Amino acid sequence: MFGLPDITIIAVGGVVIIVIIALVYWGLTFRGHD
Amino acid sequence: MIELADTVTIIVIALYLLLMIGIGIWASRKIKNTEDYLVAGRSLGFWVFVLLMIGTVCSGMSLLGVSGLGYRAGWPTIWEQIFVPLAIGFCVIFFGVKLHNVAKTAGYVTVQDYLAHRYESPTALRSLSAVAGIIVSLIYLVGQYTAIALVLMWLFAIPLWLALLIATLVTMIYTTIGGLYAVAWASLIQSIILVVGVFVMAPVIIYKAGGLTHVDQVLAGINPNLVMPWNPSGAFAPVYIFSFAIMLMVGLACAPHVINNVLAIKDVKYFKWAPLAAFLIYGAAMFLLKFTGFAGLVMVKGGVFALPNLPNAPDSIILYGIQYSLPVMALWAVFAVIVLAAVMSTTDRLMLTIGAMCSWDLYKKILRPGASDKSVLLLSKIIVVLSALGTMILAINPPVMLASLIWMGIGIMLSTFAVPLLAGLYWRGATKAGALASMLIGLVTSLVFGALNYFSIVLFGYNFAKIPVHFSFYPLVISLVVMYVVSMLTAKTHEKILDETQTGWFISKQ
Numbered sequence: 001m002f003g004l005p006d007i008t009i010i011a012v013g014g015v016v017i018i019v020i021i022a023l024v025y026w027g028l029t030f031r032g033h034d
Numbered sequence: 035m036i037e038l039a040d041t042v043t044i045i046v047i048a049l050y051l052l053l054m055i056g057i058g059i060w061a062s063r064k065i066k067n068t069e070d071y072l073v074a075g076r077s078l079g080f081w082v083f084v085l086l087m088i089g090t091v092c093s094g095m096s097l098l099g100v101s102g103l104g105y106r107a108g109w110p111t112i113w114e115q116i117f118v119p120l121a122i123g124f125c126v127i128f129f130g131v132k133l134h135n136v137a138k139t140a141g142y143v144t145v146q147d148y149l150a151h152r153y154e155s156p157t158a159l160r161s162l163s164a165v166a167g168i169i170v171s172l173i174y175l176v177g178q179y180t181a182i183a184l185v186l187m188w189l190f191a192i193p194l195w196l197a198l199l200i201a202t203l204v205t206m207i208y209t210t211i212g213g214l215y216a217v218a219w220a221s222l223i224q225s226i227i228l229v230v231g232v233f234v235m236a237p238v239i240i241y242k243a244g245g246l247t248h249v250d251q252v253l254a255g256i257n258p259n260l261v262m263p264w265n266p267s268g269a270f271a272p273v274y275i276f277s278f279a280i281m282l283m284v285g286l287a288c289a290p291h292v293i294n295n296v297l298a299i300k301d302v303k304y305f306k307w308a309p310l311a312a313f314l315i316y317g318a319a320m321f322l323l324k325f326t327g328f329a330g331l332v333m334v335k336g337g338v339f340a341l342p343n344l345p346n347a348p349d350s351i352i353l354y355g356i357q358y359s360l361p362v363m364a365l366w367a368v369f370a371v372i373v374l375a376a377v378m379s380t381t382d383r384l385m386l387t388i389g390a391m392c393s394w395d396l397y398k399k400i401l402r403p404g405a406s407d408k409s410v411l412l413l414s415k416i417i418v419v420l421s422a423l424g425t426m427i428l429a430i431n432p433p434v435m436l437a438s439l440i441w442m443g444i445g446i447m448l449s450t451f452a453v454p455l456l457a458g459l460y461w462r463g464a465t466k467a468g469a470l471a472s473m474l475i476g477l478v479t480s481l482v483f484g485a486l487n488y489f490s491i492v493l494f495g496y497n498f499a500k501i502p503v504h505f506s507f508y509p510l511v512i513s514l515v516v517m518y519v520v521s522m523l524t525a526k527t528h529e530k531i532l533d534e535t536q537t538g539w540f541i542s543k544q
Contacts, residue, residue, distance in 0.1 A: 003250030005254075026306075
């Protein structure tokens with residue numbers, strides 16, 4: 001894909017997806033209030 | 035040199051600079067006291083905050099250095115584009131929630147207020163952290179003005195000193211008169227210009243190089259390592275990437291000019307989606323910038339254009355890419371505005387941070403506790419002017435290896451502030467002596483390791499330019515060990531203070 005080896009797609013894409021999932025989880029679970 | 039100083043260019047640049055000064059004048063009407071000036075009356079909304087964070091983190095080197103590094107070393111450097119945007123999320127989640135909640139009741143104006151409160155050290159730790167903050171902010175500020183100097187040297191036919199003077203004066207004027215209100219609203223405009231500009235211009239450069247798939251195929255033909263996620267050894271090998279990721283994500287998150295932004299948000303509920311919004315917007319822009327570096331390498335190797343034979347020429351790759359791909363002079367002027375926006379959105383926040391640390395932490399809280407609000411406000415403004423003029427003079431003779439200088443600034447921020455802040459927020463056993471020792475030793479060892487690494491010094495037969503990790507990793511570990519050992523041996527902080535500062539192994543008490 002995109003002319004890249006599988007290891008690059010898996011490593012970079014995997015980290016990006018994990019980060020996005022973590023930040024979505026934070027957004028869904030954070031119940032901050034003043 | 036690209037001859038850009040035509041009428042259209044001057045009009046475009048002048049409109050942008052006038053807009054910034056206009057924001058400063060508008061914001062100055064909101065300034066009633068020091069708190070308004072330094073933390074915008076704690077009134078920032080969601081998008082102003084998100085774009086202020088992006089503008090603060092995204093410096094001049096984000097435009098030039100990111101594509102330049104992509105040109106030099108290919109895909110193994112892509113981790114920079116993940117962990118720099120993630121620094122905003124790290125700052126909000128691990129520092130912002132607690133600091134904001136405590137700041138609202140305790141009235142913090144700077145992060146030094148928190149350190150002084152948490153560690154019961156109104157003088158020693160406050161002074162040390164303010165002085166350390168001023169040192170690292172100045173290093174970082176010189177890096178920013180150097181970036182603007184490099185760009186202006188390429189883009190304008192006017193003398194460097196004049197271009198530098200105009201950019202500095204405009205930033206100085208709106209920051210001095212409008213404080214954080216002006217910085218935040220200017221960053222809103224600057225970040226929009228920056229992100230939209232990158233989203234429009236970068237795809238054109240990549241398209242002109244044959245598209246991303248073609249670019250990657252050519253990179254693989256030049257050197258298979260250019261399309262791998264890491265290098266087999268040396269810089270950007272897995273262990274280096276690990277230390278690099280910590281340096282960028284945590285170092286930027288605890289940088290004084292970044293972390294102070296969390297004190298200015300209106301409502302803690304904005305922290306809910308700010309990390310994701312900042313990561314997606316800034317991350318996408320950063321990936322595109324890196325891809326322009328790859329595309330530039332393909333065009334240079336294909337003989338489309340050549341870079342001059344200069345040590346820092348790769349940092350200009352995006353300029354040549356735009357010159358070739360968008361042969362319309364007015365668009366180059368727009369790009370000049372984008373670069374100005376990137377640089378100014380960081381320099382304004384840095385100058386204000388230095389002003390805050392001098393006037394609030396050193397003057398008001400230590401030297402003259404009885405000083406009137408008016409005199410503190412006036413001193414803040416004087417310091418902003420002095421820091422702008424001082425660093426501008428230093429940037430007239432810009433050092434080479436700009437990316438290294440800026441990474442060094444971030445590395446020193448990491449080694450100095452990360453441990454006292456994280457231990458203070460999450461470990462009830464962290465003591466005043468531990469914080470003082472870890473901050474001082476973190477600062478000194480990072481300056482030593484930074485110098486050994488930067489100047490390739492050989493000591494005991496070991497070349498410090500070839501260490502397998504980013505230099506800041508060693509002082510960080512030393513600072514951590516010092517914090518633990520000294521805290522275990524010294525008097526504990528009072529439970530009342532630990533409760534007031536919400537210290538403990540949690541992010542938010544729900």
